[in-house]
Amino acid sequence: MAGPRFAPRDFAEDARGFGHTPVLRWVQAADPRAEVFLRAAQLQHQQVLRIRERMQARGLSPKQYATQAQTSYPRLLRLLRGEAILRLEDIALADLVLGDVVDAPAVQAPKAPAASDLQALLEAIPERTAQAVLRQMRAAQAQRASNTAGVHQAPRSR
Numbered sequence: 839m840a841g842p843r844f845a846p847r848d849f850a851e852d853a854r855g856f857g858h859t860p861v862l863r864w865v866q867a868a869d870p871r872a873e874v875f876l877r878a879a880q881l882q883h884q885q886v887l888r889i890r891e892r893m894q895a896r897g898l899s900p901k902q903y904a905t906q907a908q909t910s911y912p913r914l915l916r917l918l919r920g921e922a923i924l925r926l927e928d929i930a931l932a933d934l935v936l937g938d939v940v941d942a943p944a945v946q947a948p949k950a951p952a953a954s955d956l957q958a959l960l961e962a963i964p965e966r967t968a969q970a971v972l973r974q975m976r977a978a979q980a981q982r983a984s985n986t987a988g989v990h991q992a993p994r995s996r
Contacts, residue, residue: 843875843923844875844879844923845920845921845922846875846878846879846882846883846920846921846923846924847919847921848865848879848920849864849867849875849876849879849880850862850863850865850879850883850920851863851864851865853920856879856883856886856919856920857882857883857886857887857890857918857919858890860887862883864879864880878923879920882917882920882923882924885929885932885939886917886918886920886924888939889918889932889936889939890918892932892936892937892938893936895936896936898936900914900915903936906935907931907932907935909928909931
């Protein structure tokens with residue numbers, strides 16, 4: 839397995855401050871590719887600060903957090919120091935274990951539409967389309983009812 843494309847801390851003028859100091863000075867990116875890596879390093883720095891803040895608020899050391907998160911302690915330290923690249927999974931895990939790591943709430947699974955939602959939708963579409971949708975829904979309901987009642991259609995012969 840190849841190593842990381844870059845080390846986020848290498849973009850900080852003082853690498854020791856990565857993930858510790860709220861305000862860091864950053865090196866200039868030499869080209870567009872380096873600009874992407876610089877921005878990723880800045881984003882990781884912000885996330886690491888937030889993760890450290892949440893660990894402190896919960897009274898957890900990095901080792902205790904790693905245990906609770908069931909993640910590798912050495913890898914966690916590399917992430918927090920900016921020696922390894924933070925993945926979305928790492929941020930999601932921190933949010934689940936520590937809470938309030940991510941600003942936006944997690945997207946909830948869609949709920950079943952209410953009857954009023956369906957009524958509004960049917961009123962907004964042409965009548966022929968609405969009638970066709972209703973026929974399909976009734977057919978699907980009838981099929982589910984017959985399947986749950988133990989009535990099965992015989993397989994078609996080829």
